[in-house]
Amino acid sequence: MSDPVVVSRRGSMAVLTLNRPESRNPLDLELSTALLVAVREAMVDEAVRSVAIAAEGLAFSAGGDLRQMRHLAESSAPAAHGWPSAIVELHQLALQAPKPLVALVDGPAYAGGMGLAGICDVVLATPRASFALPEVRIGLFPMIVVAHLARSLPRKVLLEMMMTGQPLSVDDAYRLGFVARVCTDTKALYAEADRYASWFTDAAPDAIRLGRKAFGVLADMPAPQALDAAQLFNLAFFLGEELPEGAGAFLDKRRPAWVDDDG
Numbered sequence: 001m002s003d004p005v006v007v008s009r010r011g012s013m014a015v016l017t018l019n020r021p022e023s024r025n026p027l028d029l030e031l032s033t034a035l036l037v038a039v040r041e042a043m044v045d046e047a048v049r050s051v052a053i054a055a056e057g058l059a060f061s062a063g064g065d066l067r068q069m070r071h072l073a074e075s076s077a078p079a080a081h082g083w084p085s086a087i088v089e090l091h092q093l094a095l096q097a098p099k100p101l102v103a104l105v106d107g108p109a110y111a112g113g114m115g116l117a118g119i120c121d122v123v124l125a126t127p128r129a130s131f132a133l134p135e136v137r138i139g140l141f142p143m144i145v146v147a148h149l150a151r152s153l154p155r156k157v158l159l160e161m162m163m164t165g166q167p168l169s170v171d172d173a174y175r176l177g178f179v180a181r182v183c184t185d186t187k188a189l190y191a192e193a194d195r196y197a198s199w200f201t202d203a204a205p206d207a208i209r210l211g212r213k214a215f216g217v218l219a220d221m222p223a224p225q226a227l228d229a230a231q232l233f234n235l236a237f238f239l240g241e242e243l244p245e246g247a248g249a250f251l252d253k254r255r256p257a258w259v260d261d262d263g
Contacts, residue, residue: 004031005038006056010190012049013102013197014042021057027064027112032086039090043099046260050200051097052193053116054104060129063111087112088144094119095216098209100200104193105129105179106186108167115145118152121212123179124192125170131178133158134165151219152178204242205260 006017016038018025025031035053042051055061064084094101103109103120107128114131117123133142133149142162149158153176161168173179183189200208214233218226237243242258249256 003034005034007038007042009048010052010194011197012047012201013052013193014038014045014048014050015052015054015104015193016042018053018055018061021055021059024059024062024108025055025057025113026062027087027116029086032084032090036086036090036093039093039097039101043093043097048099049203049205049260050100050102050197052102052104052197053120055107057107058128059107059113060103060105060109061113061116062108063113063115063135084144087115091115091119091144091148094148096213098212100196100208100212102193102196104189106189108132110167111135111142112145115142115148118145118148118178122196123173124181124183124189124196125173125179126183126185126189127170129170129173129179130167131161131170131173132165132167133161136163137165204246204256204258206240206242207237210236 002019004019006019008015008017016035018031018035020026020031027035039051039053042048064087100122101120103117103123103125105117105123105125108130109117110132111134114133117131133145135142146158153161157168157176160166168176168178170179170182174182181192183192210233214230218230218233221229242256245258246256
């Protein structure tokens with residue numbers, strides 16, 4: 001059987017492609033674990049500056065594998081609790097990831113598949129994309145995805161999706177800011193991914209690494225505390241090596257020579 005996740009490169013962007021198109025790329029134990037491993041490896045690869053999650057076939061991902069989930073009631077509580085552990089770890093990794101994550105959505109992203117898009121910083125999509133959280137129709141509620149999606153969509157919109165299971169069109173997802181760009185077709189989708197890869201390559205590695213983590217902290221703080229914390233976070237940049245290089249390169253009209261010591 002082919003690999004559940006295929007890893008390729010587009011310049012400095014690692015592309016991790018879900019490779020179970022015949023079953024709509026379900027987030028079963030095998031695929032989820034393979035994706036977690038691939039993301040971890042990409043995050044420590046010094047040649048990789050950004051990571052994209054894509055999919056083969058007509059669907060991005062249909063979410064959790066119902067064939068496995070239907071038997072969870074026969075499991076012990078610890079086994080049922082641990083069943084989605086790879087997906088939970090992937091969500092946790094996304095919170096602290098040192099590199100940008102991009103979702104390339106060229107078909108329906110449902111349930112955990114929408115959550116997978118939601119852990120990414122940038123969602124690029126085609127008109128074939130749609131997003132839905134239909135778990136209530138099978139006796140479940142989409143718990144794990146709340147942590148990320150509640151930071152990506154208005155709360156009432158998200159709760160309505162969770163309680164009704166009704167899909168969100170790509171145009172509505174764009175209007176609400178969940179999707180960053182709607183691309184005309186698959187070719188345009190990957191061309192847009194290349195453009196983002198170039199932007200991330202031009203950015204200072206520590207500015208992305210530290211700034212991405214700081215953003216998550218500051219965005220969840222009340223404004224007065226966020227301003228105080230921002231001054232402290234700024235010290236890492238003011239006293240670091242990238243700002244002198246970046247400012248000097250700008251003034252000298254040359255490209256900065258970034259050094260990425262942490263991969």
